[in-house]
Amino acid sequence: MAPYGEKAKQYPGGFIDLSQGTPVDATPKFIQEALNQASNSPSYPLTAGSVQLKEAIKHWAISTLGATGEFDVLPVIGSKEFVALLPTFLQSKRVLYPQIAYPTYLVGALLASAQATAVGSKAADWPKADLAWINSPANPTGQVLSDSQISAVINWGRANNAVIASDECYLSFSDQAKSILALTEGENTGILAVHSLSKRSNMAGYRAAFVIGDKKLIDQIRQIRKHAGLMVPGPIQHAMIAALSDDNHAKEQAHRYTSRRAKLINVLTNAGFTIEYSQAGLYVWCSKNEDCYKTVDWFAQLGILVTPGSFYGSDNFVRIALTAHDQDIDKVVERLAL
Numbered sequence: 001m002a003p004y005g006e007k008a009k010q011y012p013g014g015f016i017d018l019s020q021g022t023p024v025d026a027t028p029k030f031i032q033e034a035l036n037q038a039s040n041s042p043s044y045p046l047t048a049g050s051v052q053l054k055e056a057i058k059h060w061a062i063s064t065l066g067a068t069g070e071f072d073v074l075p076v077i078g079s080k081e082f083v084a085l086l087p088t089f090l091q092s093k094r095v096l097y098p099q100i101a102y103p104t105y106l107v108g109a110l111l112a113s114a115q116a117t118a119v120g121s122k123a124a125d126w127p128k129a130d131l132a133w134i135n136s137p138a139n140p141t142g143q144v145l146s147d148s149q150i151s152a153v154i155n156w157g158r159a160n161n162a163v164i165a166s167d168e169c170y171l172s173f174s175d176q177a178k179s180i181l182a183l184t185e186g187e188n189t190g191i192l193a194v195h196s197l198s199k200r201s202n203m204a205g206y207r208a209a210f211v212i213g214d215k216k217l218i219d220q221i222r223q224i225r226k227h228a229g230l231m232v233p234g235p236i237q238h239a240m241i242a243a244l245s246d247d248n249h250a251k252e253q254a255h256r257y258t259s260r261r262a263k264l265i266n267v268l269t270n271a272g273f274t275i276e277y278s279q280a281g282l283y284v285w286c287s288k289n290e291d292c293y294k295t296v297d298w299f300a301q302l303g304i305l306v307t308p309g310s311f312y313g314s315d316n317f318v319r320i321a322l323t324a325h326d327q328d329i330d331k332v333v334e335r336l337a338l
């Protein structure tokens, strides 16, 4: 990517980086204050999470995700570490992950020396495995799985005695996307839903995420994490409780991304791009029907850096992140409209 970055930086009107899904809008003040209040932290934090944090996650899982039945919760140090380590925790032998996907699903399978297979979204066609990842809304495509697609995944998991890990870190940025926990009818055996406050609450720098689901699996994972020192720092746990106590800031953030997405989709469509999925989440997934590096170069000569789809499994699409301030998105719109 370096030569494209260099090229984009030469643009006289200024460089705009839309290549990384890293939030740029501020962490809400009340969350920063909660972190400050908890800064006296001489004791080790609990791997399992404080009683208050566990309660806050459980309450949120029921009220916001629609979780039912028995489930447990576990805070983790950002969801990336959990995605990378889950196959190791479970000693998985065969892992399925989406064909066009966040690369860490594959990396996690490789770390565990598991066999990794990329699959489409139709679970009825999946081969046998002991762990399958789904991601809705998806990175990089912005695809939202329908209820029936997720239910088919749940059925596949039950038929194959496999664990389903549903990466739902972009769920708060969609009105249509549902948590897998809302579709299990209270039978959460083999189900893990992975959530993160990185994007929902602009807390990527805090490293704050959590897992909700099967009690037995969570207990197994918790025991290993205890001995591996994988605990979320106490002040961060405190800030997580504050973040989960409020949904308004997440709605405001969702609104920001919806408006940026609409502006970009409009100008890209007028510029002749094909847009695929891009319904929700943090990215626009689009194509000029050419090799993705050619498209990356085309953006770079306009001072804009985007990510080649080949990073995620597709050679003629690019991923455009919505993580730039509104004034920069407006500049992108001006440049693409010329």
Ligand SMILES: Cc1ncc(COP(=O)(O)O)c(C=O)c1O
Binding pocket: 021, 077, 078, 079, 080, 081, 083, 102, 135, 138, 139, 167, 169, 195, 196, 197, 198, 199, 204, 208, 209
């Ligand atoms: C699909 C997906 N899952 C997980 C993560 C990890 O996020 P975090 O570690 O900040 O919770 C990302 C980050 O971009 C992502 O795109």
